[in-house]
Amino acid sequence: MLMGYSFSDLGSILVMQGFAGLIMFSVYLLMALGLAIIFGQMGVINMAHGEFMILGAYMTYECSRLFSAYMPGLFSLYFFVAIIVSFIVPGLLGMALEWSLIRFLYKRPLDTLLATWGISLMLQQAYRSIFGAREVGVNLPEWMMGSTHLSDSIEIPINGIIVMGMTLVITAGVYLLLFRSGWGKQVRAVMQNRAMAGAVGINTERVDRMTFGLGCGIAGVAGAAFTMIGSTSPTAGQLYIVDTFLVVAFGGAQSLTGTIASAFSISQTRSILEFFLSGSMAQVIVLLSVVIILMLRPQGLFVLKVRR
Amino acid sequence: MKSLLRDRKTALFVLVLVAILAVILPLVLEPFRLNLVGKYLTYAFVALGLVLCWGDAGILSLGQGIFFGLGGYCMAMFLKLQASTPEATKIQSTPGIPDFMDWNQITTLPWFWQPFHSLAFSIVAVAAVPMLLALIIGLSMFKRRVGGTYFAIITQAIASILTILIIGQQGYTGGVNGITDLRTLNGWDIRTDHAKLILYFVTIALLLVCLGGAHFIRCSKLGRILVAMREREDRVRFSGYDVASFKTFVFCFAAAMAGIGGAMFTLQVGFMSPSFVGIVPSIEMVIYCAVGGRTSLLGVIYGTLLVNWARTSFSETMPQVWMFAMGALFVFIVVVLPGGLASLYRTYLDPYISRLLGSSSKAPVHAGREADHANG
Numbered sequence: 001m002l003m004g005y006s007f008s009d010l011g012s013i014l015v016m017q018g019f020a021g022l023i024m025f026s027v028y029l030l031m032a033l034g035l036a037i038i039f040g041q042m043g044v045i046n047m048a049h050g051e052f053m054i055l056g057a058y059m060t061y062e063c064s065r066l067f068s069a070y071m072p073g074l075f076s077l078y079f080f081v082a083i084i085v086s087f088i089v090p091g092l093l094g095m096a097l098e099w100s101l102i103r104f105l106y107k108r109p110l111d112t113l114l115a116t117w118g119i120s121l122m123l124q125q126a127y128r129s130i131f132g133a134r135e136v137g138v139n140l141p142e143w144m145m146g147s148t149h150l151s152d153s154i155e156i157p158i159n160g161i162i163v164m165g166m167t168l169v170i171t172a173g174v175y176l177l178l179f180r181s182g183w184g185k186q187v188r189a190v191m192q193n194r195a196m197a198g199a200v201g202i203n204t205e206r207v208d209r210m211t212f213g214l215g216c217g218i219a220g221v222a223g224a225a226f227t228m229i230g231s232t233s234p235t236a237g238q239l240y241i242v243d244t245f246l247v248v249a250f251g252g253a254q255s256l257t258g259t260i261a262s263a264f265s266i267s268q269t270r271s272i273l274e275f276f277l278s279g280s281m282a283q284v285i286v287l288l289s290v291v292i293i294l295m296l297r298p299q300g301l302f303v304l305k306v307r308r
Numbered sequence: 309m310k311s312l313l314r315d316r317k318t319a320l321f322v323l324v325l326v327a328i329l330a331v332i333l334p335l336v337l338e339p340f341r342l343n344l345v346g347k348y349l350t351y352a353f354v355a356l357g358l359v360l361c362w363g364d365a366g367i368l369s370l371g372q373g374i375f376f377g378l379g380g381y382c383m384a385m386f387l388k389l390q391a392s393t394p395e396a397t398k399i400q401s402t403p404g405i406p407d408f409m410d411w412n413q414i415t416t417l418p419w420f421w422q423p424f425h426s427l428a429f430s431i432v433a434v435a436a437v438p439m440l441l442a443l444i445i446g447l448s449m450f451k452r453r454v455g456g457t458y459f460a461i462i463t464q465a466i467a468s469i470l471t472i473l474i475i476g477q478q479g480y481t482g483g484v485n486g487i488t489d490l491r492t493l494n495g496w497d498i499r500t501d502h503a504k505l506i507l508y509f510v511t512i513a514l515l516l517v518c519l520g521g522a523h524f525i526r527c528s529k530l531g532r533i534l535v536a537m538r539e540r541e542d543r544v545r546f547s548g549y550d551v552a553s554f555k556t557f558v559f560c561f562a563a564a565m566a567g568i569g570g571a572m573f574t575l576q577v578g579f580m581s582p583s584f585v586g587i588v589p590s591i592e593m594v595i596y597c598a599v600g601g602r603t604s605l606l607g608v609i610y611g612t613l614l615v616n617w618a619r620t621s622f623s624e625t626m627p628q629v630w631m632f633a634m635g636a637l638f639v640f641i642v643v644v645l646p647g648g649l650a651s652l653y654r655t656y657l658d659p660y661i662s663r664l665l666g667s668s669s670k671a672p673v674h675a676g677r678e679a680d681h682a683n684g
Contacts, residue, residue, distance in 0.1 A: 045457050104643060109457050110368045111642045114598065117591055118638025125631035242468045242587060245461045280476030287469045291462055295448040298458060 013275055016155065021271025023160045023229050026167040027053075029263040030222030031240060032247040033174055036259045038215035039248055041191045042208065044102055045113040048120035049244065050237025052094060052216045055123070056086035056223025057232040058131055064138040076141040079224070083166065086220040094216025098209045106208075120238070127234040135231040163225045170221060175256055177214075187211050246290045252300030262300075266290065317665060321606055322519070329512050339501045346508040346576045348616035349515055351376075353569025355597040355608035356515075356522050357562025362594070363602035364531065365558050366538030367455065371445075371463030372566050372593050374470055375438035377585030379567025381474075381481075382437055384580035385421060386430035387490035387498075407489070412479030421480075427494055434571040435564040442563035446556035453552075455541075464587055471586035486581025490574070498575055511572045515609070518565050522605055525561070534558060595634075598641045601650025611649055 031053055038046050046052075063082035067075045097119065105112045140159060178184035189197040190207045198204045223232075230236060247266055251258030266286055273282035294300070333345055354372045361367045394404040402415045409417070423429045445466065449459055474481045482488070490498070497503060525531050533554055536544045545551050574580045583589065592615075600611020615637070622630040641648060 043457075045460075101639065101643065108642075108646075110460065111646065113368070113370075113457065113460060114591075114594065115639050115642040118635040118642070120635070121631050121638070122635035125628065125635070128631075129628065238587075242461075242465050246465055249458060249461060278476060280472050284469055284473050284476065287465060287472075291465050291469065294458075294462060295452070295454075298449075298452050298454040 014272065017272045017275045018268060019156050019160055021268045023157075023163050023225065024271055025264055025267035026163045026225045027222050027229065027240075028244065028247050028267050029167055029260060030170065030218055030225060031244040032251070032259050032263050033171065033256075034215040034218035034222065035244050036248045036251070036256070037174070037178075037218070038212060039245075040255075041187060042106075042211060043109055043191075044106070044212070045109060045116065045245075046215070047113055047117040047241060048097075048123060049216075049219050050239070050241040051120045051123040051127075052090040052219040052237075053223040053226060053240065054127065054232060054234070054237035055090045055093065056220030057226050057236070058127065058136075058223070059086040059089050059220065060224045060227045061131075061136050061138050061232055068139065076143055078141065079162070083221055083224050086224040087217040088220075090220030090223070091213045091217030095209050095213035097216075098212035102212060103205065103208060120241075124234045124238070131234070133234060135233040135236075137231045138227045140228075159228050163228055166221070166225065170218065171256075171260065174214075174218065178256070183207075183210075243287070246287065246294075249294055250290050250300055255300070258300055317661070318523075320665070322516075325606060325609065326512070326516070330509065334505070334508070339504060342508055343504050343576060344616075344620060345613070346504070346511050347573060348613050349511050349609075350569040350573040350576070351593060351596055351616065352515060352609045352612040353518055353572070354562075354566040354593045355600065355612045356518055356605060357565040358594060358597040359602060359605055359608055360522055360525060360534065360558050361562045362597065363604075364526065364538060365534040365555060367555055367559060368460045368594070369463045369559065369562070370460045370587070370590050370594065371467040372562070373585050373587075373590030374463070374467050375442065375563040375566035376570040376573070376589075376593070377470070377474075377580070377582070378438045378441065379434045379570030380574040380580040380584065381487065381570075382424070382430055382433040382567070383571035383574040384487040384490060385424040386427060387493060387574065388487050389421065389425055390493070391489060391491045406482070406487070408482045408485070408487075409479055414479045418480055431571075435567050438563040438567035438570075439560045442560045443556065446559040447552070450552035450555040450559075455555075464590065467585065467587050467590050471582045474582040474585065482581075484582060486579055486583075488579040488581075490578050493575065499578060504576060507572070507576050511576065514568060514572065518568065519605055519609075521561075522565075525558075526605070530554070530557075592634075595638055595641070597648075598646075599637065599648050601648030601653075602646075604648070604650030604653075607648060607650030607653070614649075 031049065034052070035046065035049050038044050038049070060079075060082040063078050063085055064075075067078035067081070101115060101119070102112060105115060143158070176184075178187060186197070186202050186207050187210075189200075189202060190204045194204055197207075223237075226232070226236075243266075247263050248259060250266065251260070251262035269289075270282050270286045273285060277285070329345075329349070334342055337345065354376050357375075358369070358372060361369055388406045392404060392406045397403045397405070397407065397410070400407065400410040402410055405414065405417050406421075424433070445463070449455075449462065454462070474486075475484045477483075492498065498507065526534075533544060533549060537551055537554065541551060570580075570584070573584070596612040596615050597608045598611075599615050600608035602608070618633070619630060622633060645651060647654075
C-alpha cells in the first residue's frame with residue numbers, strides 16, 4: 001500500500017500513465033528529431049521550430065475539415081493524407097527560410113537564435129490572421145477513437161497506438177536516411193568539415209537546405225501527432241520549444257540514440273508524476289532535474305566521440 | 309589627448325541623456341505618459357547589464373527576465389505586506405496576510421515572506437537575491453565551460469521553470485495575476501501622480517548610477533579582459549586568467565542591475581506578475597539591447613525607449629501589425645544592423661561631432677597608437 005493505492009492499482013496507473021506518456025513521447029521525439037538534425041548537424045538554433053510543428057497541426061486540421069466537407073466517404077483515411085501534407089508544407093517553408101535567411105547566419109549561432117525568434121513571432125501572427133486566434137481541435141475518424149482493454153483496469157487509446165507506430169516508422173526512416181544512405185553521408189560530411197566536403201564535390205548549400213527542410217518537415221509531423229493531445233492555437237508551439245531544446249541537449253546533440261532515450265525518460269517521468277502531483281509541479285520537477293543534470297554533465301547523456 | 313576628447317564627449321552625451329530624461333520629457337509629457345517612460349527605463353537597467361554580459365563578454369543570457377522578476381517580486385512582497393495590515397484585511401478569514409493567500413486557504417505567512425516585513429532587508433534582497441541565483445547558475449555553468457548556445461538555452465529553461473513555478477504555487481506567489489494592489493512604501497502612498505513623478509526621478513538617478521558603474525567596469529582592465537574573452541577565450545585562459553570567475557562576476561553584476569530595474573518597475577507600475585519573468589519578456593529584453601547596439605551603454609537606453617515606445621503606440625492603434633513589426637525588427641537587426649543604432653551613429657554622426665568638439669584629433673590613427681602605448 002502506498003498513498004492509499006493498492007499495488008495492482010499502482011500497476012494499472014503506471015501502465016496507463018505510461019501509455020499516455022507515449023503520445024507525449026512521440027511529440028517530443030519527433031520535435032526533438034527535427035531539432036537534433038538542425039541543431040546537432042547544422043549548429044543552428046531554430047527558435048521557430050514550435051511554429052513549424054503548429055503549422056503541421058494546422059495542416060492536419062485543414063485536412064480533416066476538407067475531407068469531412070468534400071470527401072466524407074474517405075474521412076476515415078484522412079489522417080494518413082494529413083501526415084504527408086503536414087510533412088511537405090512545413091518542409092517547403094523550412095527550405096524557403098533557409099534560403100532566404102539562415103544561410104547568411106551560419107557563422108553566428110547566437111544570432112540565428114534571435115532571427116528565428118523573430119520569424120516565430122511573424123509566423124504566430126500569420127497563423128492568427130489566417131486560421132484565427134481561437135483554439136481548434138481535429139475530429140478523429142470513428143476507428144481511431146475509443147480504446148482497447150488489456151485488462152479490467154487498463155485501457156489503451158487506439159490513436160496512441162497509431163501515433164506511436166508512425167513515430168517508430170519516422171525515427172527508423174531518419175536513421176536510415178542519415179546513417180545508411182548516400183545523402184546522409186553527404187550531410188554528415190558537410191557538418192564535419194564544410195570546406196573539405198565542398199572540395200570533394202558535394203553541393204553544400206543544397207545539402208544545408210535539404211537538411212533544414214527535413215528537420216522542419218519532421219516538426220510538422222510532430223504537429224500532426226500533437227493534434228491528438230492538445231488543441232491547436234497560434235501560440236501553442238512556443239510552449240514546446242524550451243522542452244524540446246532540453247530533450248536535445250539532454251540526449252547529447254549529435255546522438256540519435258541519446259535523443260530517443262532522453263525524449264522517453266523526460267516524457268515518461270512527466271506523465272507519471274502528473275498523476276500524483278499537479279501538472280505544473282510535474283513539469284517543474286522534470287525540467288529542473290534536467291537542468292541540474294545538464295549543469296553537472298553539460299555534454300548530455302550520450303556523447304558521440306568525435307575528434308575535433 | 310584622445311582620451312581627454314573622449315571623456316569630454318562621454319560627459320556631453322550623458323548630459324544630453326540627462327537633459328532629455330530629466331528636463332524635456334517631464335516638461336512635455338503628461339503624467340500618464342511620463343510614468344510609461346519610467347516603466348520603459350526600468351528595462352534599460354536590464355539592457356545595461358546585457359551590454360556587459362552579451363556585448364562585451366559574449367555571454368548571451370536569455371533569462372534576464374528571471375532577475376528582473378526576482379527583484380520586482382522582492383519589492384512587491386514588501387509592499388504587499390505593507391498593504392496587508394490586520395486592520396486593512398479584517399474581512400479575511402485570517403487577517404494580516406496577503407489577500408491571495410487567504411483565497412487559497414493559507415492561514416499563516418510562509419517563512420520566506422517573513423523577512424520582507426523589513427524595508428532594509430527588502431532593499432538588499434532586490435539586488436542580492438538575483439545575484440545569488442546568478443552566482444549559482446554562473447558557477448555551475450562557467451566552471452564546466454558551458455557557454456554560447458547551451459548557456460542561452462539553459463537560462464531560457466530556468467526562466468520557463470520559474471514562470472511555471474510562480475503560476476503553479478498560487479497561494480504563495482499570487483499565481484498568474486501576480487502580486488497586485490500595492491499601496492504604500494513605509495506609509496508613503498505610491499499611487500499619486502506626485503509620488504510617480506518622484507519615483508521617475510529616482511529611476512533616472514539609479515539608472516545613472518548603474519550607467520556609471522557599467523562604464524567604470526568597461527574602462528577598467530576587467531572590461532578589457534571581458535572583451536578578450538569574447539574574442540579568444542582560450543588565449544585568455546592560457547594567459548593565466550580565471551575565465552569562469554570573470555564571467556560569473558559580470559553575470560552577477562548584470563543580474564543585480566536587472567533586479568534593481570525590476571524593483572523600480574514594481575514601484576512605478578504598482579504590481580508584479582509572472583508575465584514579466586518568462587521566456588518572452590527575457591528575449592525581448594535582448595532585442596532592446598540589440599536595437600540600441602550591444603556594445604554601447606548609452607545606445608541601449610535609447611534602444612529600450614524606442615522599442616517600447618513603438619510597442620505602445622502600435623498596440624494602441626493596430627495590434628495585429630505589432631507582432632509582425634517586432635518579428636521583422638529581430639530579423640532586420642540581426643541580418644542588416646548587428647551593431648544596432650550605435651553602429652549607425654558611429655559611422656555617420658561621430659566624425660562630425662568629433663570635429664565640432666575640437667579639432668585636436670587631427671590624426672586619429674596616430675592618437676590611438678599613442679593611447680595604446682600609454683596603457684602599456
